[in-house]
Amino acid sequence: MNRYPLWKYLLIGAILLIGVIYAIPNFFPAVPAVQISSKLDETIDATTLQRFEQALQAKGLTPTASSTKGSQATFRFENTDQQLQALEVVKEIAGTQYSSALNLVSSTPAWLRALNANPMYLGLDLRGGVHFLMEVDMKAALDKNLTRYEDEFRDVLRNKKIQYQGVAREGDVITVKFEDAALRDAGLKTLRTEYPTQLLLEPVADTTNLKATMTPLELQTIKKNALQQNITTLRKRVNELGVAEPVIQQQGAERIVVQLAGIQDPNQARDILGATATLEFKLVDEDNDALQAQQTKRVPLNSQLYYERNGNPRLLKRQVMLTGEYIVDANAGFDESNRPAVHITLDSKGANRFAKVTGENVKRLMSVVFIETKVERKEVNGKVELKSNTTQEVINVATIQSQLGKNFQITGLASTKEATNLALLLRAGALAAPLYIVEERTIGPSMGAENIAKGLNSNIWGFIAVVIFMIIYYRVFGVISSIALAVNGFLLFAILSMLQATLTLPGLAAIALTLGMAIDANVLINERIREELRNGAPPQMAINTGYERAWGTIIDSNLTTLIAGIALFLLGAGPVRGFAVVLCLGILTSIFSAVVVSRAMVNLVYGSKPRLTHVSI
Structure with a gap:
């Protein structure tokens, strides 16, 4: 009556083993680190790594570990004080060739990482990061x-x-x-x-x-569309940066809030978010001398003077053949000579237009002009002034060999990193209007560590209090219920880790709530068993009937909470959705642990005793 077949025990054991493996990485703390990156996208070799290590050791700062990966190197330290001191030392050595930033690095063992067992992402309030308040021009x-x-x-x-x-x-x-x-x-x-x-x-x-x-x-429509398009573009750009669960939302009629948790390089994020970058394709004015126009400062009526990156002047026709608004995809790569390039894909309208203009100008020189606009906000004598900096430079000049269509590539880029950033900006789309940063706040990892400690302590003390009550009140069945409750916590952590969800303070609150609600199912089961025993049922029959009759009540009570959690997820935003995700997953794991896992343990303890006369409940 109270026995599972062997396959069911093995299945439950396998699920618990997987849950433990994927939950464990969350118990390895993230350690403070300093990260350097080559601005020219060059590989950091052992010699360069040793040079930085020696400079740190000369200041009494010995990294606990150091590693390189491509154009990046990471130095780990014991605490944030050493991390901050090391950043200043690294900045002195890095010069203009390298960029440096604070970071938090996972200390998960290599064998767990090999199984793709990684900790959950932590939100801005737990891990730290940057907060931008941006205004649309x-x-x-x-x-x-x-x-x-x-x-x-x-x-x-x-x-x-x-x-x-x-x-x-x-x-x-x-x-x-x-x-x-x-x-x-x-x-x-x-x-x-x-x-x-x-x-x-x-x-x-x-x-x-x-x-x-x-x-x-x-006017109203343009302003509304500009705000919405900028929000959409920012989301695409942030996704390209690899930030997990960013917060990007409207604030008022002209402002956007952007929160990036655990961002490694705030300077890169600032540049990518605020940049308005596009391309213009123009014909070269081959009938006039650009150098002469520069010296005499007399530019032909239908032409405009530009400069290449090496400072050479170029006369280009004013008429634009194609702009970046027709670009639907852009990917960084290499050309046939293994030089950095960006591979462009146009939409149908842009492809038709480009095919027509290039077909009419075969064997003529065409240039690619990169245009980037950044808006800075400064306060002068109590007044806010906006300063717009626009950079226009010719990045490529080539002869049109044949009619071009939907797919082509541009070259002339300084490094693969520049190609990657340009492809990111073009792929994400241009901003409808420039953005400038009204407010920027950096939340350090020390504050996040304090929040994590408080959140975990509240969960641990709540768990201990529940366990003490259950063991005193239900004895052996209380022990089994407490083990099932611990299993519920491990399974919840494992699922959140496998989904690579982002845990925030509201998420920690949802975990505490889930643990409190999870024990409710075991209380229902235990009380049902007690009721059957009081009515004179044999112990084996009481156990079986208690689990079966409590099942309907458990489903009803958890289903109503699940519906409320789904409503919070669909209608809420930001922290509310994070709370809802943890709550809904916690309900599912609590049903499994309270009913299936606890029943398996009860079967193992009492199921092999056919003449059972007493149960400790």
Whole structure:
């Protein structure tokens, strides 16, 4: 009656063994470390590693361990004080060739890592990291759309074969000049058809011109879309950085909160998040001398002066053949000469346009211009000033050998790291408008360690209190229930580790709540068994009936909590979702441990005694 077949015992044993293996890494603490990275993406060899180690030892700072992996090296230390002192020493030696950053490195043994048994990710409140409050430059977003309308006006009027004398923008007003009133009226009718709700179009009094301004609805839409597109782009960029469970959410009408837990290089994160990078493909002006234009400062009307990375001037046509907005995928790699390159994939519209312009200009020189904009926020005399820094440089010039289409590559990059960063920015998409950092906070690992200690202590003391009560009140069955409760904790940690979930302070609270709720199932089972014994049932029958009759009540009570947890996950955000994930998983593991595991232990203790007369409950 109270026996499992051998296969069921073996299955439960296998599950428990896997649970222990994948839960153990969470009990190995992350140790403070200093990480250096080669800015030129060069491999750090043993000689370089030894040079840094000797410099640290000269200052009385001996790393507990050091290792290299490609272009990165890591030095581990016993405590955060040594880590901070070592960072200053490393910065002095690194110079401009290497970047350095604080880091936390897992101390999980190699044999566990070989089994892909890794600890859970820790959230910003437990591991430390960086917190950014970023603001969208809405003026730049509006300017970008006005410039787009200005270019589109030319295309629309040209396609409708309506002659115009010029399109110019001054402030928030776009003015279109016509030769006479008839052409102006035709242009007005055409543009109103094309932009019925976006623009307010009207003739300028006493002239043959018309002016266009954006409607209030369009202004509101542009601002809303700029904010949402920037949030989407930031999520893609953060995912490319490999940050687990980042927090990226809107705050107010123009601001975005970004929280990156355990980020290794805050400087890289700052550069990647705030950069507005794109590419422009332009024809080279082969009819004029760029060096002469630089010296005389006289640039031809339809050309523009740019510079290559080595400082050489280049005259390029003003007309843009293609922009980065048509790029749907970009991957870093190498060209046929094993030089760093970025492989580009265009969407259908961009591919058609690029095929047309390159087909018309075979054997001509084409350049790739890299444009990057960063906005800095500074306070001068109590006033906030925004300073926009735009870098434009020619990274590649090549002859168009044949018509280009959907896939091609660009070269001329300094290192594989630069190719990787450029591919990341292009793949994630351009920001709708520049972002500048309003507030930046760095949360150190020491605060996270304190939070972890408090959270674990609360769980441990809660577990001990429950165990003492169960053993005193239910005796042997209380011991079995306590072991099942410990199994529940191990299984929960194992599942969270296998899912590589992120644990936060609310998650620790959910674990404590789960442990408290898990014992409830065992209490129901034990009370059912007591009730059957009081009614005169034999011990074996009482055990069997107690587990069977308690099962329905356990399912009902846990199902309602599971529904509430799912609702929290679907409707909540950030810490609330983290709490919900741990709660829902804890309910599933608690049912398994309280019913299946505890029943297996009861069967092992009492199932082999057919003439059982007494149970310790």
